[in-house]
Structures are given as structure tokens and as C-alpha cells.
Amino acid sequence: MSPEIAALNNPENLWAAETVYRPDLFQGKVALVSGAGSGIGRAVALLFARLGAKLVICGRTPEKLEVIAEFVRSKGGEVLVVPTNVREPEQVDALFKKAQAHYGRIDYTVNNAGGQFPQNAIDYAPKGWNAVINNNLNGTWLMMQRAAQHWREHGGPGSIVNIVVVIERGMPGVAHTVAARAGIIGATRTVAVEWAPLGVRVNCVAPGLTATEGLDVYPPEAQKEFPLANPLKRPGTPMEIAESVIYLSAGSGSFITGEVVTVDGGGKLWGELWTAGRPDYYRH
Numbered sequence: 001m002s003p004e005i006a007a008l009n010n011p012e013n014l015w016a017a018e019t020v021y022r023p024d025l026f027q028g029k030v031a032l033v034s035g036a037g038s039g040i041g042r043a044v045a046l047l048f049a050r051l052g053a054k055l056v057i058c059g060r061t062p063e064k065l066e067v068i069a070e071f072v073r074s075k076g077g078e079v080l081v082v083p084t085n086v087r088e089p090e091q092v093d094a095l096f097k098k099a100q101a102h103y104g105r106i107d108y109t110v111n112n113a114g115g116q117f118p119q120n121a122i123d124y125a126p127k128g129w130n131a132v133i134n135n136n137l138n139g140t141w142l143m144m145q146r147a148a149q150h151w152r153e154h155g156g157p158g159s160i161v162n163i164v165v166v167i168e169r170g171m172p173g174v175a176h177t178v179a180a181r182a183g184i185i186g187a188t189r190t191v192a193v194e195w196a197p198l199g200v201r202v203n204c205v206a207p208g209l210t211a212t213e214g215l216d217v218y219p220p221e222a223q224k225e226f227p228l229a230n231p232l233k234r235p236g237t238p239m240e241i242a243e244s245v246i247y248l249s250a251g252s253g254s255f256i257t258g259e260v261v262t263v264d265g266g267g268k269l270w271g272e273l274w275t276a277g278r279p280d281y282y283r284h
């Protein structure tokens with residue numbers, strides 16, 4: 001990870017970063033964020049906490065979550081850590097039960113946990129395809145369905161934000177994740193209608209290239225070309241993605257459901273993103 005990316009993801013810097021939101025926006029509210037131990041999830045969790053929300057954070061690696069929890073507690077915030085693999089229905093169920101038992105409410109769920117590996121699609125092993133579908137389609141689905149069941153049982157309103165990828169032009173090297181996220185976008189549009197009677201809004205944020213430690217999984221030749229990903233010629237920051245999640249979750253999003261907010265510096269209009277490296281055929 002470059003020093004610049006490390007700085008953008010440093011908890012103290014995220015805590016001190018400027019935000020357009022008022023500090024007591026989420027006073028008395030509870031936000032559940034998956035994949036909160038790193039990158040975008042960490043920035044989202046920290047911004048919710050800065051704005052007064054109590055946190056429930058999950059991910060597979062307890063150590064990463066504890067670092068975030070300790071940090072938030074040192075700032076006076078409240079955090080429940082529940083290590084969870086979002087692909088496992090029993091673990092997802094236990095997560096929501098623990099959150100309800102601890103706080104007596106959940107107001108916001110952000111499904112950020114996910115990821116993939118870059119490889120040309122023609123070479124995917126069935127196990128690799130299935131792993132990425134499981135993580136990003138099945139895992140996110142289990143979380144969003146369980147959140148809706150929570151609000152059906154305990155009463156709403158509730159808001160779900162799913163972090164996806166920009167699917168409009170596809171994304172060479174990660175066809176598996178584009179397929180999975182397209183599934184989540186389709187499900188989001190559908191359940192936005194089904195779950196409106198429960199007081200539940202469901203939306204997606206589609207980040208373009210974003211400066212997190214997650215980018216380390218991409219080969220150096222791909223990373224070298226990342227500034228060509230959008231007309232602003234820079235990656236987004238985790239804070240920029242976090243502010244868009246807050247926009248949809250808070251009252252600012254109260255008339256928005258079933259929508260995808262793209263935060264990609266215009267990348268879906270212009271730019272090239274060869275996540276597994278540029279093939280010779282497409283060299284200029």
C-alpha cells in the first residue's frame with residue numbers, strides 16, 4: 001500500500017476529515033456495517049460513529065475489527081464487534097440477534113463486505129467463480145434479507161445500502177463480481193418495492209476505483225494504469241464513498257429507494273479499467 005493510500009485510510013485522518021454532515025445526525029441510532037475492518041467499510045463505520053451512531057461491525061477477521069472498535073471507543077463511541085462470515089446464514093442470523101439483544105434496535109445496515117480476485121474470465125475455475133458469487137451475491141443477499149426480516153419483526157423504519165461495483169460497461173478481469181453485483185442491483189430494485197410496506201428503503205452505492213488496501217490484490221501493471229480509470233484521473237477516497245452511504249442512509253435519502261448511486265469520478269462515461277492487466281490487443 002502506498003503512503004498516500006495508507007494516509008487516506010488512517011482512522012485518525014478519517015476521524016478528522018471534513019464532512020458536510022452535522023455531528024449529531026445519528027444520535028440514538030444504530031448502524032451495522034459489514035467488512036468494517038478495512039477500506040471502505042472502515043470509513044463508513046467511522047463516519048457513522050462520528051455522526052453519533054452506535055456501531056455493530058462485522059467481518060471474518062476479529063483482530064481487524066477490534067482495532068476499529070478500540071479506536072471508536074477511544075473517541076467515546078459505542079461498538080459491538082460480531083465476527084461474521086456473511087456467506088453463512090446461521091452466522092448472519094446470530095449477528096442480527098446479537099445486535100438486537102445488545103442495543104434493542106438497528107436503524108441502518110450497510111453491506112460492504114465483499115471482494116474478488118482479478119483473472120481473465122476464460123480461465124476461471126468453477127471454485128473461483130463460485131467463491132466470488134458466494135461472497136458478493138449470496139453473502140450480500142443473506143444480509144439484506146435478514147435485515148428486512150429484522151424490521152418486519154421489530155418494526156422499521158430501516159435503510160439498507162449495498163456496496164456494489166459499476167456494472168454499466170462491465171469490467172474486464174472481474175466478470176464474476178460484475179455478475180454478482182448485477183444480481184444485487186436487480187434484487188435491490190425488486191425488494192425496494194416489496195419492502196416499502198415495512199418502511200424499509202434499499203439502495204446501492206457503486207464506487208469506482210477507490211484508494212483502499214483492497215487494491216493490493218491487483219497486479220502492478222494494472223495498478224499503474226488505474227489513473228486512467230476516470231476523467232478526474234484519480235481514485236476516489238474511502239471518505240467520498242462513506243459520505244455517499246450516509247446521504248442514502250440519513251433523512252437526505254428519505255425519498256430514494258431501489259436506486260444505485262454511482263460514485264466513480266465519471267468512470268462509467270470515460271476511462272479504462274483493466275483489473276487483470278491490459279491485453280496486447282488493446283494497446284494503443
Ligand SMILES: CCC/C=C/C(=O)SCCNC(=O)CCNC(=O)[C@H](O)C(C)(C)COP(=O)([O-])OP(=O)([O-])OC[C@H]1O[C@@H](n2cnc3c(N)ncnc32)[C@H](O)[C@@H]1OP(=O)([O-])[O-]
Pocket residue numbers: 114115116117118119125126127128129131132135165208209210214215217273275
Ligand atoms: C478495481 C476496481 C473494482 C473493484 C475493486 C475492489 O473490489 S477492491 C477490494 C478487493 N478486496 C478483495 O477482493 C478482498 C477479498 N477477496 C477475497 O477474499 C478473495 O478474492 C475471494 C473472494 C476469492 C475469497 O473467497 P474464498 O476465501 O472462498 O476464496 P479462496 O481463497 O478459498 O479461493 C477459492 C477459489 O477462488 C479461486 N481463486 C482465489 N484467488 C485466486 C486468484 N488470485 N487467481 C485465480 N483464482 C483464484 C481459486 O479457484 C480458489 O480455489 P483454490 O484454487 O484455492 O482451491
Ligand SMILES: NC(=O)C1=CN([C@@H]2O[C@H](COP(=O)(O)OP(=O)(O)OC[C@H]3O[C@@H](n4cnc5c(N)ncnc54)[C@H](OP(=O)(O)O)[C@@H]3O)[C@@H](O)[C@H]2O)C=CC1
Pocket residue numbers: 034035036037038039040041058059060061064084085086087112113114115116135139163164165166206207208209210211212213214215
Ligand atoms: N476499492 C475499490 O476500488 C472498490 C471496492 N468495491 C467494493 O467495496 C467493498 C469494500 O472494498 P475495499 O474496502 O476496497 O476492500 P477490502 O478488501 O479492504 O474490504 C473488504 C472487506 O470485506 C470483508 N469481507 C470479505 N469477505 C467477507 C465475508 N465473506 N464475510 C464478512 N466479511 C467479509 C473483509 O474482511 P475479512 O477478510 O476480515 O472478512 C474486508 O474488511 C467490497 O465489496 C469491494 O468489492 C467496489 C468498487 C471499487
